[in-house]
Amino acid sequence: MKITVKAFIYSFLFICLGSAAHAQINMPDSVRVGLGAELASATGTGFGTGVTTDAGGTAAAAYSYGVGLVLRGDIPVMSHLYATATLGYISFLPTGKSSYSQQAILKTSLPDFNTIPIKVGLKWLLGNRFYVQGEIGETFLANKKELYALYGNSVTWSPQIGLVLPLKKRHTYIDAGLRYERTESFYNDSNHNTFWALHIAYEFNL
Structure with a gap:
């Protein structure tokens, strides 16, 4: 599965590069690049390494909130439809x-759970401002050894809805969205890492 996803991503990126060159000539818009910040909230108590039960009998969540940065490229494919690549x-x-x-040793707190998601997908504009987006790819664990993970990467998919607001300066925008993301476990179990994320970015046309 992981090899298939990687092959898909590389093929998709190759197609996007070709589409980008084509888009510069035939599309009403050019490639957009965005740099943004995200605030994430993990769902349930099983995010990351999973949980056991503390002395009081209550499930203990290992991770709850996350913060991050994201770089995204939107490549026009046709009117209102963009191919996306996200790091x-x-x-x-x-x-x-x-x-x-479950992964804590002698009740020692865990280190941060650092992830590097790489995804590709499609963004469909509903009118000039609202959009829906779907992406698939892989998430890499930046500190695998510290977290005693079995795998360094896992399949990821995420749907998103959002709003693109044009700024006064021509070809610049604010992109604000809400995303749900799911990543398969790094520990060879049935657990999944899921979270909601608020995304806000500054975008500009190349």
């Missing part, structure tokens, strides 16, 4: 009860 870095911070997680 990010999101760091999830341990909660106060992280020492009760």
Whole structure:
């Protein structure tokens, strides 16, 4: 599965590069590049390394919130439709009860859960401002050894809705969106890492 996803990503990026050159000539818009910030909130108590039960009998979440940066390119394919390529870095911070997680040793708090998602997808503009977007790719674990993970990368997919606001300066925009993201486990179990993320970015046309 992982090899298939990688092959898909590389093929997609190759097609996007060709589409970008074509778009510069035939499309009403040019390639857009955005640099943004994200605030993420993990869902449930099983994010990252999973959880056990503390002395009080309550499940303890190892990670709850994350912050990150993202670089995205939007390549016009046809009117209102863009191919997207996204590179990010999101760091999830341990909660106060992280020492009760499955990977904690002798009740020692875990390090940050640092991820590098690389995704490709499509963005469809509904009118001039609203959009829906879907992406698929892989998330790499930046500190695999510290977290005693079995795998350094895992399949990721994410749908997103958002709003593009043109600024006074021509060909510049603010992109604000809400995304749900799911990544397969790094520990060879049935756990999934899922979170919601608020995304805001400054975009400009090349």
